[in-house]
Amino acid sequence: xxxxxxxxxxxxxxxxxxxxxxxxxxxxxxFYAGYVVLQYMVIATGWNIxxxxxxxxxxxxxxxxxxxxxxxxxxxxxxGAPMLVQxxxxxxxxxxxxxxxxxxxxxxxxxxxxIATVALVVVLETLVHNTDYLGGAxxxxxxxxxxxxxxxxxxxxxxxIMLVLxxxxxxxxxxxxxxxxxxxxxxxRASEPAAECSGVPTLRLKLLACAISGGIxxxxxxxxxxxxxxxxxVSAFSLTVGLNALAMPLIGGTRSWPGPVxxxxxxxxxxxxxxxxxxxxxxILAVGVVLIAFVALAPEGLLGLRAFRRRVS
Amino acid sequence: MxxxxxxxxxxxxxxxxxxxxxxxxxxRPRERLGLIGPNGxxxxxxxxxITGLFPPDAGVIVFKGIDITHEPAYRRARRxxxxxxxxxxxxxxxxxxxxxxxPMDYLGKGGGSEEIARADEVLASVGLIARRNDPSEALxxxxxxxxxxxxxxVAEPEVLVADEAMAGLSEGEIDDILSLLFRxxxxxxxxxxxxxxxxxxxxxxxxxxxxxxxKIIAAGTPSEVADNPLVQKVxxxxxxxx
Numbered sequence: 001x002x003x004x005x006x007x008x009x010x011x012x013x014x015x016x017x018x019x020x021x022x023x024x025x026x027x028x029x030x031f032y033a034g035y036v037v038l039q040y041m042v043i044a045t046g047w048n049i050x051x052x053x054x055x056x057x058x059x060x061x062x063x064x065x066x067x068x069x070x071x072x073x074x075x076x077x078x079x080g081a082p083m084l085v086q087x088x089x090x091x092x093x094x095x096x097x098x099x100x101x102x103x104x105x106x107x108x109x110x111x112x113x114x115i116a117t118v119a120l121v122v123v124l125e126t127l128v129h130n131t132d133y134l135g136g137a138x139x140x141x142x143x144x145x146x147x148x149x150x151x152x153x154x155x156x157x158x159x160x161i162m163l164v165l166x167x168x169x170x171x172x173x174x175x176x177x178x179x180x181x182x183x184x185x186x187x188x189r190a191s192e193p194a195a196e197c198s199g200v201p202t203l204r205l206k207l208l209a210c211a212i213s214g215g216i217x218x219x220x221x222x223x224x225x226x227x228x229x230x231x232x233x234v235s236a237f238s239l240t241v242g243l244n245a246l247a248m249p250l251i252g253g254t255r256s257w258p259g260p261v262x263x264x265x266x267x268x269x270x271x272x273x274x275x276x277x278x279x280x281x282x283x284i285l286a287v288g289v290v291l292i293a294f295v296a297l298a299p300e301g302l303l304g305l306r307a308f309r310r311r312v313s
Numbered sequence: 314m315x316x317x318x319x320x321x322x323x324x325x326x327x328x329x330x331x332x333x334x335x336x337x338x339x340x341r342p343r344e345r346l347g348l349i350g351p352n353g354x355x356x357x358x359x360x361x362x363i364t365g366l367f368p369p370d371a372g373v374i375v376f377k378g379i380d381i382t383h384e385p386a387y388r389r390a391r392r393x394x395x396x397x398x399x400x401x402x403x404x405x406x407x408x409x410x411x412x413x414x415x416p417m418d419y420l421g422k423g424g425g426s427e428e429i430a431r432a433d434e435v436l437a438s439v440g441l442i443a444r445r446n447d448p449s450e451a452l453x454x455x456x457x458x459x460x461x462x463x464x465x466x467v468a469e470p471e472v473l474v475a476d477e478a479m480a481g482l483s484e485g486e487i488d489d490i491l492s493l494l495f496r497x498x499x500x501x502x503x504x505x506x507x508x509x510x511x512x513x514x515x516x517x518x519x520x521x522x523x524x525x526x527x528k529i530i531a532a533g534t535p536s537e538v539a540d541n542p543l544v545q546k547v548x549x550x551x552x553x554x555x
Binding site for chain 2: 187189198203
């Protein structure tokens, strides 16, 4: 396995490489579509820290994504905040939401946490619907400042921001996976009572996972306001985000960081192609069909399938 | 009398059903204590209260002179109170070695190569060193039992609670686990054995406590408990009552 400093160096190289992409890819559409694929890589990677490593299913990824998007839009409208501040603000709101939801529900195992995360989506969406400053049900028009000249346009700029976020999220996820935190989360997933009796402070670890997972998913929503110049409750708290966040790690494999990245790459790419060639409504159908197929045929995801084949041979 | 763990007037109910108590139990350093009783007598409830998985409704639990009644299970484990489970609960998705590293991460037993060397030592002592890098889900029933004990031991406990560690094993395998528990006890660990396999409990224990409907009905040496009319009544019924 690649050592962590080398992994970080490779990840940093990938991010720096993104700076030069506008020079070799002239068509901004690829950045526009690529942004969505990367966005789902970040969401799926963040979701997997709690849902995959610790085994706690979060149905409310869109609550975190939407909160991040609206926090960024708010900071932009109220203070004209730069992208970095928007990202930090979104991350903070995600951490707060994650800890609050976790603290209220994680003492009880299983389904209660899942139900609470669904409720969180409804609560936040209703809150935004009734907040005039955030545009209410009609949504909020966002006037983002012009991107740095180097990038040549907004799609290239937000693509680069999302690439940096993706690389950062993957580095965090891998560090957690190979560290004592990941080991403890996997122990919680396998048997919470056995983990607790082995000295693992399970509640504290789950709250930590909630905080990191929530923070990453909310940060994924931060550039959305700049990307689409418009935020509305239906898109920001969309079912598609919540469903994709769950489906992508399940398709790729939930036990390690490449799983959600691979799942997001496959599913989001198919969705982007389907959006252009067939219909945007086809997305949900595609997710549903692929999810059923994987649950039935490869419950451990693509990476689990590879491990299974290795064991059999 | 030197007491390592003291349970005083501990009670536990689930809704209207009183599962345990009030019971008093003392465990001495390096003792081999057997806990017997028919199904539903409160054995597992008692050890869940002792190890912190269930908060008792009443009573006090003192370990090494410290009141641990309201402490969470993970803190009790760090103090030296380890247990195995009735149904083995391996950390699936991890290798045998990684299963042992989980408790070691929290118990200040050193890190890196030192930590791994200690885990290897424990694996060798329970006969699992050859399975070190195998996924825990690939282990046999006997190996799973050994893994449970190894995971408890790596924390260097002062009290080990073995909850039906021999359930479902053959006679040869029972001997294997018994000799392992004897060796642990010789190394200074007090062992509480909860078991339905009577010849194993009788052979292993210095003292036996028998529970029935959440209360202690007999306590003493194995022969004293075996000869106790109440114990015979519980196990064999009224007709066989001598």
